[in-house]
Amino acid sequence: MYVVDLLPEGERRRYAEVREFLQSRIRQASIDYWNREEFPFGLLAEMGKYGLGGIQVDGTSKLFKGLMYVEVARADVSLSALVGIHNELIVGMINELGSEEQKRRWLPGLTAFTQLGAFALTEPDHGSDIAGGLETTARRDGGEWVISGAKRWIGAGTIAEFALVWARDIADGRIKGFIVETDRAGYKATKIPHKIGLRIMQNADIVLDDVRVPAANLLPGATDFAAANDLLRDSRAWVGWQGAGIQLAAFDVARSYILERRQFGKELARFQLIQQQLSEILGNATASLALMVELARIQEAGKLEMAQAAMAKATTTRLARSSVAMGRSMLGGNGVSSDFEMGKLFGDAEILYTYEGSYEINSLIVGRAVTGRSAFV
Known part of the structure; x- marks a missing residue:
């Protein structure tokens, strides 16, 4: 592609290496997983070795990051959805809005693609109108937050180590972001089957039944949806x-x-x-x-x-x-x-x-x- 010539030499070399890997290893291998609606954990680990779990924070240019998204989509669109959401909305949110402890706890595993997060915003009855219609609630109870509600179409919801859940604080009415580990009591994720596309991406319905998380799980920079x-x-x-x-x-x-x-x-x-x-x-x-x-x-x-x-x-x-x-x-x-x-x-x-x-x-x-x-x- 002519646009690759716009990259500095180091990024051009890395681009060529990643593109070759994606075309030779991912493109054909993804078809069987797509047919079976299964997630290729082994392929994810290989993608991590090429740095695709951390392009949001590795200091490369916006153009390089965009061309990485192009090439992953060129090999498999489902995995490009995972790479994009992972970088833009999980790594990006924690890096920009998280506490120092949250960054230390999660960013090393996320950027290596040895851990996954899920971005839990959309709800069963609220998609395009989510900012005004969000119904999931968060209630402060001493040193904990109690989160209740439901989310839908959440990518990686069944396989992630945590979900970044957006909920409305009943005390002030503001939408806030919380890290909710998926092994907590009251968290239940069910895979949404029979999709016509992005069949590798494990979208989920999530139910949060009075899930308790420590106060420290609130993203300090995400105390308002804005x-x-x-x-x-x-x-x-x-x-x-x-x-x-x-x-x-x-x-x-x-x-x-x-x-x-x-x-x-x-x-x-x-x-x-x-x-x-x-x-x-x-x-x-x-x-x-x-x-x-x-x-x-x-x-x-x-x-x-x-x-x-x-x-x-x-x-x-x-x-x-x-x-x-x-x-x-x-x-x-x-x-x-x-x-x-x-x-x-x-x-x-x-x-x-x-x-x-x-x-x-x-x-x-x-x-x-x-x-x-x-x-x-």
Whole structure:
């Protein structure tokens, strides 16, 4: 990719090493796990050795981090979701908003990918309206907090060592963040099965039945939901990189297939309509990458706004949806089988289009910014 030339030499070398590992080790291995909806703990350990558990805090550039998200998505979108949430919302939250003790306790294992956290914000009845509608409660009881409520669609909720739970303090009405170890009494996580995409990611329904945690488990920098806004904004931008990565994956799969497949006595690659679709996929991917490179520049300058992140997420995932649909068509009947990868990408693209704010919600965020008028309700 031409954008790799924008990286300094050291980051270019590291990029090449990680990309080779992801393509040679992760891409094909992920298919069977995706089919079975199982989590590849062994692959996670290998990813940790390449530093993918700590790119949020390793001092590399915003562009390098974004290109890592692209390449993980290019190999497997489920694992890119884990890498992104892990870095942006778990490592990032603890590093930025946690106490010194919380950092010492959790960051070494998290950055090595020997431990996982789950970001527990969304609820069964509240997704896009979570900031105003959050119902999970926290009550101070002496030296402890008592947390009650339910969460839904929580990635890694069944396999994480702790959940970063957002709950409303009944004393002041503010939403606060708590580290809740998953082996505490009253914590129950149940895997959500039968998803059409991101099948490796272990999403969960979580029930918190008067779970008691020490007062020290409150993130001191997360005593108001507004404190998390910058990290949530950056997390939304991260999905834009995923949108670019899945399109490059669709291009890789489609190009390889049409060069090998023969119909009517010649290679599919010699048909005009096939070439047109492949060119459009590449154009969509290139446009998405260009948008995200500009976003990285804005982030590096500390000037990224939520509307810009929302526009990037909405745009690249819209183009991704279109690109994988063309890719699926190019493979004909084989396009619906995960064995040929495109069917896997087709399902994963639907999840990207929906999570971290649906396409419609992100469009309304942009619309509000450019008109000065809210159309949410």
